[in-house]
Amino acid sequence: MTGPSIVWFRDDLRIADNPALRAALDRGEPVISLYVLDAESDGVRPLGGAARWWLHHSLASLDARLRERGSLLILRRGPAERVVAETVRDAAAGAVLWNRRYGEAERAVDTALKAGLREDGVEVESFAASVLFEPWTVRTGVGDHYSVFTPFWKACLALPAPRAPLPEPREVPGPARAPATDDLDEWSLLPTDPDWAEGLRETWEPGEPAARRRLRAFLDDDLGSYDAARDEPAAGATSLLSPRLRWGEISPYTVWHETVDAARSGRHAASAHRFLSELGWREFAWHTLFHFPALADKNLKPEFDAFPWPRLRPTMLEAWQRGRTGIPLVDAGMRELWRTGYMHNRVRMVVASFLIKNLMIDWRRGEEWFWDTLVDADTANNPFNWQWVAGSGADAAPYFRIFNPELQAAKFDPDGRYVARWAPDADERDQIVDLRETRQAALEAYEAVKRAR
Incomplete structure (x- = not known):
């Protein structure tokens, strides 16, 4: 036609x-x-x-x-x-x-x-x-989908390599008479009353050209330190490509091939391998969502339906949301999120663990907050990673693996630069819960899940 x-x-x-x-x-x-x-x-x-x-x-x-x-x-x-x-x-x-x-x-x-x-x-x-390996193409030996990352990624890497990126067109000829269009401003996507987006404007430049520049800057300037420093929130060693990939301003095929080219040139092979595996984690999230569509609402592991969540305490949830818990690393992360729409991945794990396992608040409340405040939240990665921390998801960290935010800060922010930037007023004397006591309470609650198996 x-x-x-x-x-x-x-x-x-x-x-x-x-x-x-x-x-x-x-x-x-x-x-x-x-x-x-x-x-x-x-x-x-x-x-x-x-x-x-x-x-x-x-x-x-x-x-x-x-x-x-x-x-x-x-x-x-x-x-x-x-x-x-x-x-x-x-x-x-x-x-x-x-x-x-x-x-x-x-x-x-x-x-x-x-x-x-x-x-x-x-x-x-x-x-x-938008993905390197479509979800139905990666199967176990018995034809099922994967629930553990390492064999999933090994299976992906055994498939034909991702195709080469297509070139950018020089011309896109439009019709002689274009159909009617809405005015973008009339969609009211931007906040106005109040305008809370100042930090986003200071931090980000959305769009395809900026995405390409960011990839080149990462490969040229940051890839070398990625393997060693990617868990340090103040190091600036991460790619910052997650919102670019979420919105498709750059394709995973472009990221894959330019990273592989950097490694083949002899530059930073170990870091390139590590970074590509993070692309693999993104693939695993979409693989899981495809086979478990209710990822944002239901526990992937049904035994976690037996977890005895206490009644929600709104003041505790709000303290976490606003970065007012008295736990410096948690507060720094939540304030970075509120200001910039972004949070370093290591800190995301810490604040999620604190909400679920120290405040004993259902992971779905945290997922909803991230959905509203993250510029890179998508329907796969956001709930997938929350379930990973909760212990209810695919390839999950066991529930009893509880991130101690004080030890995490000592290991990954030893000089306190990250906390000093985002939460200089955080005072451990104002902690809203006792970390040791709440950890023990979480472990005791986990016994209900173990009995449900």
Whole structure:
């Protein structure tokens, strides 16, 4: 069927290494680039505040990139199945192309839309773009999915290597008459009353060009210290690519191949290997979500349903959220999160362990807070990592492995630089709980889980 090609952008806000966009260009018809803000389809999780802030700026960047190449980004909101179909009719489109998503609700939308469009004679095709190894391609010897990271990643590495990234198109020819579009500002993705995003603006520059610059800076300047210093929150040795990957401003294929190239050139092979395994952890999160869609709501290990969570104490939860626990490393992490929409991964584990195992607050309350405040929160990695710390998830740390925030600070922030930056007023005399007593209480509560096995 002839007619313009619609490229439906989702979590792939880039023009380089975008298979759906490349396929549309190969069709030889004008290209309509579409983004749908969908908070209405059944089961699709509405974005948190920090994510909405990032999305606004990433969409603006993508629109500018497309305009430079002869097109523009069409914005529409509503249930995606209906909105995409309406756009097809408005534009008399002959094809709709997108890059695949892996959450259950998103896949249901895509499957229904694909069936409906094909019945109408519209060409529909989807592509792999946001993960290196699609979840159904990695199987155990008996054909099951994996629940432990090390054999999962070993199986991934035994598969054919990830494909090379696709080049960035120089031109994206738009239609002679573009469909109607919403005004991005009218979506009200940015906070206004109050405007709490000052720290995000100071910290981040969303968009594909900034993502590319960040990758190059990491590989050129930081990769060498990654293996040795990645657990030190004040060292600045991490890639800071997680929000870039979450929004697809850069593809995992680009990150993979440029890291491999750096290692082959003789630079920092050990650090490169370690960093690639962190990409593998991201893959494992999506693998787990695909096979266990209720990851944000239900314990992956059902025996944890027996855990005797006490009644929620709102004052304790708020103290944790605001970084007012009297535990310096915890408070520093939570204040970094509130200010920047980000937290160092080592500190994420510490603050999560403190909430679950010292405050005895259900991991789902912490996951919800991170969902609202992290710029890199996605439907796989956020709940996956919370369940890992809780002990209820895949490849989980045993529940009795409780991160002592004082020992963690002594080991990974020995000179106190991280705490001094984010929580200089934290005073251990103001601790809201006793670490030793609450650790023992958590271990005693864990006995209920052991009895449920």
